[in-house]
Amino acid sequence: MAEKDQVAARARAVTERFQFGPWSMMTVKSHILKSEGPTRERFESQLELPQVPEMIFADNVLRVIHDDGYGIEFNALDALKCVDAHHDPLKVAVSQAWREARSSCEHINDVVKPFDWTFTTDYKGTLLEKEDKKITVSETTERIDIEKLKVREKILFYEDMLLFEDELADNGTSLLNVRMRVMPSGFFILLRFFMRVDNVMIRVNDTRLHYQAGKNYMLREFSTKDDQVKEIKASQHLFTDPNEIANHLTLRKEVFEKLQFPETPPEEGS
Template identity: 60%
Template sequence: MANRNNIPLKSPVTQKYEFGPWQLTSTKSHILKSEGPERERFDKTLELPQVPEMVFAENILRLEHADGFGVEFNALDALKRVDAHNDPLQVAVAKAWQEARSDCEHIKNVVKPFDWTFSTDYKGTVFGNIKMESTTERIDLEKLKRRDQIMFYDDFLLFEDELSDNGSSMLNCKIRVMPSSFFILLRFYMRVDDVIVRVNDTRIYYEIENNYILREYSSRDKQMKEIKAPINVITDMNQVGPHLTLREEQIEKLIFPTKDLVDNNVS
């Protein structure tokens, strides 16, 4: 929903930070307007019959290596991963959904069903000749708990929707850069009141001496009646995760191209 309170739109604010051979660029701006070139681009690209109420189309985090490869996080690519043809939630928890939210407008949407919770398994947009392969190496969470100096930090939304006052759906991105590493957390949180909670996390970690980035993705959910936690935890995207059931996990190395490969692509 664009500029709902008629607040003057602000120009994008961009921060840049150099981390060794990496250029980190973080841009934050206003909610996507209901019309205009940017909205047309979203409507033409996506098959969704509607987009979230608040889409931050110009909120982008981009990490680009001097050799031209890297990873980016943006709302359009995240929404491409939303199911535009089926309503998987209604299938997964059909009975609970029918009982709890039979008066919701979405349950009557049988003409063109879609995932109206905007659930996405988006893990970032990789560009350049990065090779992705499965690994058993995990991110060292103990290192992340150390009180290292924070050289750069940012935290912003990519999209948010209140699901017609029946819950919440949002995608948030955070980055922090330490003297010898950087860490990114991309977190999707979805709650349909009295029905289900889901958290999809993508964690990205890089240490300056490595020629690869570790990427861990996990998807957790649980029906609300089964969650043994107070409501303030259930409604907090940063606390509810440990109370949910792990459904899927992927651990990958994003391996950088060799110098020879980079040179061949340039020539």
């Protein structure tokens, strides 16, 4: 990219910063990735996908960094690297419905190589490290206290940003967004992937991350829920609302993790 183009791109991006104790929060929100150009080529060259989502916010990022240099961030490129570039899982899961949906899906029919055209991702964030400062991830029996998070607190900092979105050739929608709020007691992040193939399937993949001020770790929980549309016992007007429909889907998988900070070793048996 020419220097003039780089300056223009930076001018269009909006960067916000917030300091919470030893943690620095930074968010960057920019424009949709253009359909052609060096930035697009560089982005696609790092992915094996034969197609990418229609709207990619390639420069959008939510980053949380400790003063010691370690942390976590959420970005579109790493999320799309988790998409299956070699198989079409939906074809197996809902064979007949998939064929019917695919018959009218023009841009999917043009692709010979099979891949997950719903762009389903199990991305849970990108861990950041600096030299020997590295977060250690381990399974845990500890859970995020959702009820405690429901207690009304002053919101010190809030962000809600889209990482990518695709209308699946007018057959539904697929999107990934990340939200964060910082309170006096700590911070909470929700990364949500929402996919709806009309008359076929709805899926919600959630990653929740919670840090309590003063702790030497964060908790991260990942869940995936989905159902074929014909099995969902909920009003159809909820099908387009990820927050509502998630409560009516079948839980398929859960992963509970402790993200231990490098100051102290991971606790045994956690």
